[in-house]
Amino acid sequence: MMKLPLGVIENSQEFRMSDESMNEFDMLDAADQxxxxxxxxxxxxxxxxxxxALELDPVTLxxxxxxxxDRGAAWIGxxxxxxxxASGLGNLAFVEIDCVNxxxxxxxxxxxxxxxxxxxxxxxxxxxxxxxxxxxxxSVLSQWVTEELGAIAGVVSSRxxxxxxxxxxxSRWRLRALSSSQADALAATRITxxxxxxxxxxxxxxxxxVALSVDGRASYTELAEECGASIDTIRxxxxxxxxxxxxxxxxxxxxxxxxxxxTVILWAQVSPSQIGHAALTIxxxxxxxxxxxxxxxxxxxxxxxxxxxxxxxxxxxxLCEALPGLSIADRAISLWTMKLNGHLLDERGYRVGAVPIxxxxxxxxxxxxxPSS
Numbered sequence: 001m002m003k004l005p006l007g008v009i010e011n012s013q014e015f016r017m018s019d020e021s022m023n024e025f026d027m028l029d030a031a032d033q034x035x036x037x038x039x040x041x042x043x044x045x046x047x048x049x050x051x052x053a054l055e056l057d058p059v060t061l062x063x064x065x066x067x068x069x070d071r072g073a074a075w076i077g078x079x080x081x082x083x084x085x086a087s088g089l090g091n092l093a094f095v096e097i098d099c100v101n102x103x104x105x106x107x108x109x110x111x112x113x114x115x116x117x118x119x120x121x122x123x124x125x126x127x128x129x130x131x132x133x134x135x136x137x138x139s140v141l142s143q144w145v146t147e148e149l150g151a152i153a154g155v156v157s158s159r160x161x162x163x164x165x166x167x168x169x170x171s172r173w174r175l176r177a178l179s180s181s182q183a184d185a186l187a188a189t190r191i192t193x194x195x196x197x198x199x200x201x202x203x204x205x206x207x208x209x210v211a212l213s214v215d216g217r218a219s220y221t222e223l224a225e226e227c228g229a230s231i232d233t234i235r236x237x238x239x240x241x242x243x244x245x246x247x248x249x250x251x252x253x254x255x256x257x258x259x260x261x262x263t264v265i266l267w268a269q270v271s272p273s274q275i276g277h278a279a280l281t282i283x284x285x286x287x288x289x290x291x292x293x294x295x296x297x298x299x300x301x302x303x304x305x306x307x308x309x310x311x312x313x314x315x316x317x318x319l320c321e322a323l324p325g326l327s328i329a330d331r332a333i334s335l336w337t338m339k340l341n342g343h344l345l346d347e348r349g350y351r352v353g354a355v356p357i358x359x360x361x362x363x364x365x366x367x368x369x370x371p372s373s
Contacts, residue, residue, distance in 0.1 A: 103154025164293035255349030
């Protein structure tokens with residue numbers, strides 16, 4: 001069983017080159033693919049529910065999952081849902097950072113310790129790092145940029161874009177290993193989400209969300225021990241957070257196992273009157289992982305997965321063909337996703353640790369948890 005030691009300082013070697021003995025496989029077999037797809041549909045489904053849908057033994061599935069987690073091949077986190085920002089309970093920002101030559105990893109290392117920094121990408125193009133930040137309000141963002149980011153050695157300059165509407169997020173991506181009947185059976189086990197049910201979270205709610213960000217499959221018993229509350233209280237509050245869309249558990253898989261090795265990031269412009277239609281068209285494309293309205297010179301930020309750089313360029317062509325009024329203002333390729341929704345990755349995309357997500361909270365580190373049961 002897993003324990004969540006959220007206050008312990010983690011080993012400082014967050015960003016390391018891949019250990020081939022750790023990542024001993026570069027592909028998922030059929031059973032692993034089916035299991036991961038099932039967890040993408042319902043990350044907190046019980047092994048009994050998954051086993052019934054897949055017609056596989058629950059104990060075997062649990063062992064397979066532990067093996068994947070141990071090797072950093074797959075994991076389940078939980079990020080604050082976009083409904084928080086839409087309800088005025090938080091803000092999401094994308095920060096472009098320019099670094100002194102030779103200091104990118106050192107800057108990324110320092111940023112990785114920040115609980116409000118949920119994502120770090122080392123990218124090509126007109127910036128060195130693209131960082132995703134979650135804050136409780138804009139004054140916290142201003143303070144973070146001027147006092148914390150500005151004090152990191154090696155940072156030359158930064159530019160901020162605030163997220164508006166999040167039209168689609170990475171949690172919708174699927175391995176597509178299940179039949180429609182199997183997928184429907186798993187979907188029926190999910191907690192129904194009311195996208196208008198946001199509420200102001202209590203301190204206990206925040207503790208639950210922080211714990212789930214490290215391990216989105218943590219049991220109610222484990223969460224109760226970590227958060228200092230009864231199991232019944234934790235179960236009720238956690239289910240309410242998920243039902244309101246405020247906490248969004250999601251299953252991730254290491255990039256070499258996904259079939260799509262290249263992350264492309266596009267900054268686009270479209271007429272404000274057409275942005276809703278354009279975003280729906282973009283979001284319907286299977287490669288698109290995120291489509292977000294943003295402030296600034298551009299009004300859409302698009303993140304997609306492609307099999308190659310050539311495929312990434314073809315995707316850009318298909319976007320412009322489908323939306324003649326769309327203009328791609330800038331583009332970048334991610335050289336290394338260093339942090340993804342609070343989870344630290346090596347340069348191949350395998351998970352090596354985690355830092356809890358806590359918008360607006362000062363930097364504190366956490367040891368990664370043991371595998372979830």
